[in-house]
Amino acid sequence: MKTSFFKFFIIFIYISTCNVYANTILSSEKYVSYKGGVIFFEISKNEYQSGYKLDEINLLVLHRNDKYYLLYGVPYQTKVGKNKITVSNNKSKRIFEFIVKEKKFDKQFIEIKKKYTAPSNDQLIRISKEKNTIGKYRDIWTSNKPDISFVRPANGVVTGVFGTRRFYNGVEGRYHNGYDIAGDETDYVLAPSSGEVILVGNFFYNGKFVYINHGSGLKSIFLHLSKILVKKGDIVDKGQVIGQIGSTGASTGPHLHWSVSLNQTYVNPELFLSY
Ligand SMILES: [Zn+2]
Structure with missing residues (x-):
């Protein structure tokens, strides 16, 4: 009799603890x-x-x-x-x-060729088409689970981080949605995680780029390349060479611009280097 009461008591304590724990987890503060x-x-x-x-x-x-x-x-x-x-x-x-939470994003002032801040009508048509193309690929969803422990896609000095407010020729433009690594034109760019190359091209703002789908809505895009060393449809492994650093498109010097998107929104690429 004593034993069963004791057991009941232990179970009761256990359940109470679970509830406290569950409440903690469900709290938005988490x-x-x-x-x-x-x-x-x-x-x-x-x-x-x-x-x-x-x-x-x-x-x-x-x-x-x-x-x-x-x-x-x-x-x-x-x-x-x-x-x-x-x-x-x-x-x-x-x-x-x-x-x-509030986060203070730095300002960055960039001098760039005038065609990038005041494109001609022909260039505007091209920009609009390219934006639509990127949008279509951005919305692709495949059910494979991605490997979210990324490796750095290039070695070099970090010259731009996610979220910076950018001023082009003195006028505030779109916030910086990626991570910039400066390098030489011969430096290789690596796939930070495995995936499928869904698009490559040479666009007005992007320059030469590679777009990789890692799976389940997680994607990476690599801009301003001097050379593209993969083609659409290629399956790449984590750490595989996909191109070389360059300064094509709206760029002021050789560097890699790397953006990551999840649920069709740009997120800070740096986060994936610590998972
Ligand atoms: Zn950038």
Whole structure:
């Protein structure tokens, strides 16, 4: 009799502890990020198996260290403070709350050829077509799970980080959505993770570029290359050479511009070097 009461008591304590723990996990305070950050929302195995969509966008779910996560790239436009997203699948809906903290982004002043700040009509037509093309590839979703532990795509001095406010010939343009590494024109650019080359080309602003789909909405693009050493449809391994650093397109000197997108939004590429 005594033993069973003792057992009951132990179970009761155990359940209480679980509840406290669960409440802690569900608290929005747990999820804190920045504009361009990536949040790992913890989910159940069932949720992992069903996956989730945010509006019509499929989201990346991962199984790591015996836990399941839904990864969400926080758009740069997200307001500072409390935010939430409502995700759904055909079985259920769930709301995830998170806090976006203030982050001071530096300003960078760049002098660039006038055609990049005041393109001609012909150039505007070209820019618009190229933007549409990139948009189509940006929206591609494949169900394969990406390897999110990236390697550096180039060695060299970091000359630009994510989020910087950029002024071109004195006028504020779009924020810097990638990570810049300066180098020589002979330096190789490596695939930071495995994936499929979904597009290569030579565009007005991008110059020569390689676009890689790592899977489940995670993609990398590499701009301003001097040489492209892969072709559309190639499957690349992590660390494989894909091109050489250059200064093609809207660039002021040889460097690699690397952008990463997740759930169709640009996120800070540097984060993937620490996962
Ligand atoms: Zn850049």
